[in-house]
Amino acid sequence: MNIGVPKEIKNNENxxxxxxxxxxxxxxxxxxxxxxxxxxxGSGFSDEDYVxxxxxxxxxxxxVYEEAEMIVKVKEPIxxxxxxxxxxxxxFTYFHFASSEPLTHACIESQAVCLAYETVESDNGALPLxxxxxxxxxxxxxxxxxxxxxxxxxxxxxxxGGVPGVEPGRVLILGGxxxxxxxxxxxxxxxAMVTILDVNLDxxxxxxxxxxxxxxxxxxxxxxxxxxxPHMDLIVGAVLIPGAKAPxxxxxxMLSMMHxxxxxxxxxxxxxxxxxxxxxxxxxxxxxxxxxxVHYCVANMPGAVPxxxxxxxxxxxxxxxxxxxxxxxxxxxxxxxxxxxxxxxxQGKVVYEGVAEAFNLPYVAVETLFD
Numbered sequence: 001m002n003i004g005v006p007k008e009i010k011n012n013e014n015x016x017x018x019x020x021x022x023x024x025x026x027x028x029x030x031x032x033x034x035x036x037x038x039x040x041x042g043s044g045f046s047d048e049d050y051v052x053x054x055x056x057x058x059x060x061x062x063x064v065y066e067e068a069e070m071i072v073k074v075k076e077p078i079x080x081x082x083x084x085x086x087x088x089x090x091x092f093t094y095f096h097f098a099s100s101e102p103l104t105h106a107c108i109e110s111q112a113v114c115l116a117y118e119t120v121e122s123d124n125g126a127l128p129l130x131x132x133x134x135x136x137x138x139x140x141x142x143x144x145x146x147x148x149x150x151x152x153x154x155x156x157x158x159x160x161g162g163v164p165g166v167e168p169g170r171v172l173i174l175g176g177x178x179x180x181x182x183x184x185x186x187x188x189x190x191x192a193m194v195t196i197l198d199v200n201l202d203x204x205x206x207x208x209x210x211x212x213x214x215x216x217x218x219x220x221x222x223x224x225x226x227x228x229x230p231h232m233d234l235i236v237g238a239v240l241i242p243g244a245k246a247p248x249x250x251x252x253x254m255l256s257m258m259h260x261x262x263x264x265x266x267x268x269x270x271x272x273x274x275x276x277x278x279x280x281x282x283x284x285x286x287x288x289x290x291x292x293x294v295h296y297c298v299a300n301m302p303g304a305v306p307x308x309x310x311x312x313x314x315x316x317x318x319x320x321x322x323x324x325x326x327x328x329x330x331x332x333x334x335x336x337x338x339x340x341x342x343x344x345x346x347q348g349k350v351v352y353e354g355v356a357e358a359f360n361l362p363y364v365a366v367e368t369l370f371d
Contacts, residue, residue: 001325002032004068006061007039010075012283014042014306015313017072017093018321020053022314027054031325034058034067043310065089070329072321074313075300076103085110088347090329092321094118094133097344098245098358099272107345108361113329117317118271119352120342128338129320130240131178132312134267136302138182138238141265142171144301145234146190148263148287148294155294156261158233161191168192172228174220174249174274175238176203179267183236188215195228225249230257237266237274245272245358252276260292269297334370343369 003026005017016039018026023033033055037047047057058064065071065084073093077085079102085091088111095116097104107114117129127134142160149169151157162168171187173180176198187194188211196211197220198204204217211217218224229235229250235258239246246268255277266278273279277290280299287296302309320339323332333340344352349364356363 001328002034002067002069003321003325004058004064004071005033005035005039005055006064006071006073006081007036008042008074008303009061009080010078010300010303013075013300013303015074015300015303015310016040016043016045016306017074017313018318019043019311019314020045020049020055022318022321023050023053023055025318025322026325029322029326032056034064036061036064040310043306045310070321070324072317074303074310076100077106082106082110085112087111088113090115090324092117092317092324094270095344096270097352097355099270101359104345104350104355104359104361108348108350111347112345113343113347114345115324115329115333115339115342116344116352117342119344120320120338122338129313129316129342132316133302133309134178134240135182136305136309136312137267138179139186140301140304141179141183141236141238141267142186142190142234144286144296144298145171145236145263145265148265148296149233149261151261153287153294154261154289155263156233156259158261160187160234168214169233170231171195172232172235173197173238174225174236175240175268176200176207176217177238177240179238179240180236181207183238183267184211184215187234188212192234195232197224197228220249222249226254226257229254229262230259232258232262234263234265235275237264237268237278239268239274240271241354245354246274248274248276250275250277255291255293258293261294263294263296265296267301270299273297330370340366 070090149155160169194215351366
């Protein structure tokens with residue numbers, strides 16, 4: 001199969017979809033890999049590294065899309081790429097369709113096959129291609145939150161870990177999944193007092209057992225959130241409903257209950273956000289302030305640590321890329337239920353229910369594609 005790896009063009013997105021090591025695994029199986037020039041530079045991989053692994057280098061993004069049967073990316077196509085998508089072409093990337101109606105319609109019109117990393121789901125409900133970036137984003141949420149609590153950046157001026165004689169900062173984490181767990185571990189490691197909210201009692205029991213003593217768990221209700229937020233320095237939104245828009249747990253009126261300089265980090269922003277006042281920001285301009293509350297809502301947080309992120313992502317995606325390249329999307333998805341769940345838009349049809357519901361679009365059961 002001809003596989004294309006374009007350079008990411010989203011603002012400050014320095015990751016690349018595959019490492020040279022991943023390219024080698026594909027080329028030794030007889031697949032042709034075309035990598036856009038300098039696609040890996042932001043992650044520390046040169047064109048020469050890819051050539052040594054067996055790839056050829058394409059001069060432009062247009063030439064990558066023109067020749068590839070499968071495009072492997074990191075982030076969803078943006079406006080400049082919509083016209084490059086081709087009928088029947090397989091696009092394998094993070095899409096987060098439910099947070100972008102223009103992207104959804106562009107992919108429908110393209111007649112491409114859109115297989116989303118974030119909805120590939122194993123039998124036990126795990127999201128194997130979302131986990132590595134969720135781990136990175138969860139850890140970064142606290143790292144960034146700690147920075148933006150500094151007074152010169154209009155934060156509260158709180159050191160999360162405190163010092164002897166001064167109590168540590170307080171962190172509220174909305175959601176006890178992968179992002180929330182990683183955020184809690186980072187915040188606890190810094191010495192902060194951490195509260196995790198979730199609606200899954202089994203998950204709360206697990207977290208209660210494995211987390212250190214400075215982490216407590218609470219069942220999540222609106223009343224509990226309103227009770228806790230006046231006492232928090234950093235609030236991390238870590239809620240995920242696979243393939244659907246995240247619910248708004250922090251509403252606009254709740255900002256008035258927070259102290260000036262409180263920091264909100266919404267990791268769920270690429271899925272619509274779980275904070276009502278959230279809007280996507282970039283690494284170039286990461287924060288904004290509403291009612292004296294600092295909002296950090298960068299939609300591609302792992303893009304700031306591209307070396308780590310690219311290797312972690314390739315580790316997870318490569319077995320699936322090989323499966324798709326070896327067998328084609330239709331056979332691969334018919335054989336593997338996890339890949340089948342990754343299909344969101346297929347040749348003009350919305351086949352993922354959460355996406356159809358988000359924009360009131362006709363839904364076609366994915367199984368009908370294989371009748």
